[in-house]
Amino acid sequence: PPLNSPAMRKSKRITAVILTVAVLLAVTGVALFVFVPAQMEGRLEEDLSFRARSTADYLAANARVGLAGSRSTTLRDAAELARLEPDLAYAVVVNERGKVVATAFPNVDLNVDWESQVSGVSSPEIVDARATVVVNDWLAGTIYVGLSRDAQQASLKQDRMLVAGFAGFMVLLALASAAGAVQMKRLRNTAEEWQQRHMSVRRQAGDLYSSVREHRQTQRSLQASESKYKSLFENTMASAMADLEELNRHLEKRKADLEHEVGVRKKAEVSLRRYTERLQLLNAVERSLLEGKSVEESAELALSMGMKLLPAARMTLVESDTRTGEAWIVGQTATYKVHRKIGDTIPFAEVQTHAKVRSCADLAAEDEASAVEKAMLREGLLSYVDVPLVVRDEVVGVLTVASSLAEAFSEEHFNIARDIADLMAIGVHRSRLDTERELYEQELVLARDRAEDMARLKTAFLTNMSHEIRTPISGIMGFSQVLHDEVPDGLREFTGLIRESAHRLLNTINSVLELARIESGRDGLEVTRMDLGELVKEATERLEPLAKRKSLSFTFENKAPGALCDLDRACVDRIVTNLVDNAIKFTDGGAVRAQVTTRGQVATLEVNDTGVGIDPGFLPHLFDDFRQEQMEANREHEGSGLGLTVSKKLVDRLGGTIRITSEKGVGTSVFVDFPLAGATVEDAEAARQAVDRGAVPRQQEARSGAGQRTSA
Ligand code: ADP
DSSP: OOTTSHHHHHHHHHHHHHHHHHHHHHHHHHHHHHHHHHHHHHHHHHHHHHHHHHHHHHHHHHHHHHHHTTOTTHHHHHHHHHTTSTTEEEEEEEETTSBEEEESSTTSOTTSBSTTTHHHHOOTTEEEEEEEEEETTEEEEEEEEEEESHHHHHHHHHHHHHHHHHHHHHHHHHHHHHHHHHHHHHHHHHHHHHHHHHHHHHHHHHHHHHHHHHHHHHHHHHHHHHHHHHHHHHHHHHHHHHHHHHHHHHHHHHHHHHHHHHHHHHHHHHHHHHHHHHHHHHHHHHHHHHTTOOHHHHHHHHHHHHHHHSOOSEEEEEEEETTTTEEEEEEEOTTOOSOOOTTOBOOGGGSOOSSSOEEESOGGGOSSOOHHHHHHHHHTOOEEEEEEEEETTEEEEEEEEEESSTTOOOHHHHHHHHHHHHHHHHHHHHHHHHHHHHHHHHHHHHHHHHHHHHHHHHHHHHHHHHHHHHHHHHHHHHHHHHHHHHSOHHHHHHHHHHHHHHHHHHHHHHHHHHHHHHHHTOOOOOOEEEEHHHHHHHHHHHHHHHHHHTTOEEEEEESSTTOEEEEOHHHHHHHHHHHHHHHHHTOSSSEEEEEEEEETTEEEEEEEEOSOOOOGGGGGGTTSTTOOSOOSTTOSSOOOSOHHHHHHHHHHHTTOEEEEEEETTTEEEEEEEEEBTTOOHHHHHHHHHHHOTTOOOTTOEEEOSTTOEEEO
């Protein structure tokens, strides 16, 4: 049933009622067990003491009646009468003096005080009672009665057992009811659980049902497609079988083709392997050549390799020199039977001197055998190949490969022999070059030593001679001045010439001395931070009269006032003098212009003229000692050819650079760059190159414009 059905609700109610009843039963059972026996005991106690009292009273009443009738024995009878009480423990009759006169029990002594005996008879198990016998206000005696509790105790025990049994039964019943209720609750839980399961099973069943339906549908459609594909399959199979047969035929054919191809490939593989082997061997020889081994060592390797690759009985390598007409053996295989050693010379006539390969396939069949061929035949050789070693059309040797079989060499063997010969030709050539280079190096060293000696001699000579010349010139100059002042006017022209010539001579000597000093490194510089523009201005002021004398326009412009560089005053003065001097000297009309500018980290002194210009061919030699464009005796301009040399050396020493651009017939410009103070040489160089893209390597010329040449 569903969980909230009436049956379920009823079941819950019944459970509740049962539980309540069970609790009540349990409580009642426990109460019975606790209270009923206590009450019964109380009532029995009361009952017993009442019975004892009434027995005593009855006996006393009986005795009184008897005494009233004057029967003295009546007290004793009372004891007999007491025996009628079933629970009697004792019954004692005591007279008015307290002595026992009758007793229901023999163990009580008669005529003895009851008081002294009562403790031996009475006990806690006995309920005692007493009644007095009074007759006409006379106390005749007292009757003592004791009832035993034993009988009551026994019956009480029985009752108690009954009550306990009943209470136990009630408690058991309560427990059983509770267990029943619990069981019912459990059953309900189980029912709930089952119901939930039932619901979920129903749901699953629903799902299952729909999936079965779906499955059936799928199955139907599958059946349909199965039959469709079955027919398709059969058709396809039929056509595939046909195709397969066709393919099979094709494969058979292809197999045959492949087998053929494999055969071809195998052959190619064999020849490739041979070729690789050949390459490896040639590589080994090449390596030995590259490692700088001697021709003889390389030849030994090459020939031993050749013996492996060629069907040769012996191989020989001869080197020849067509210029000296000499030939000698550089390599031979151990199988060579003629007794010649490596290094032995052989007649040049035996060596072939042309670049063609010479061969003979069968010496035995040869009618016109040469002497060498006859010797080979005697040696037991039937065929041979002679391959010349050729370097730049010159035959430098020959490789001979000979076989004891006729027609031993194929085209491939020819090629191998040619490869070996070519490699060895390179070896021979390199060894000759090495020898030449060594000789050349030795010559160079000698030449350098000689040049250094010469330079030392030159410096010493120049120093001595300059000094020797300068002293007398000073004398000549001094006395020519004296003469000039003294002689008559007609002779003044001659004394003037003497003075002029002496002055020129002194200038030349000064330049020579300066160069000698710079080259010997003996001139000390005094470098200080100075304004380049100011220095140049001072120097040009002194030179201005020279330009005026030649009627040239002369200008100086300082475009960079305050441009500080680290310079030596005397050096700068010398450089400016040399450059401006040249500009004036080589300019016959027009202008000479000097200016100082700055660009980036560089200060530049520029000297321009509109003079004769310099021939492009002379530009690379501008800074050579004593070089002048016109070297002939009848040259137009005086000078020693040292000015630019000295200037360049001084500029170099100050960390600057000098460049000259010139065009023949148009004019010349000289640029001297100095790094500005604080800038490194590298900074200055970088800045200069960045600005001047036309810069060219030093001592070389380059075209940097139409018809214009630059030298740096
Ligand atoms: P010198 O002027 O004493 O001959 P230099 O070393 O100063 O020696 O110059 C070498 C040569 O360079 C000169 O002889 C000349 O041919 C050429 N030269 C130098 N400066 C100029 C210039 N400004 N114009 C034309 N040619 C020059």
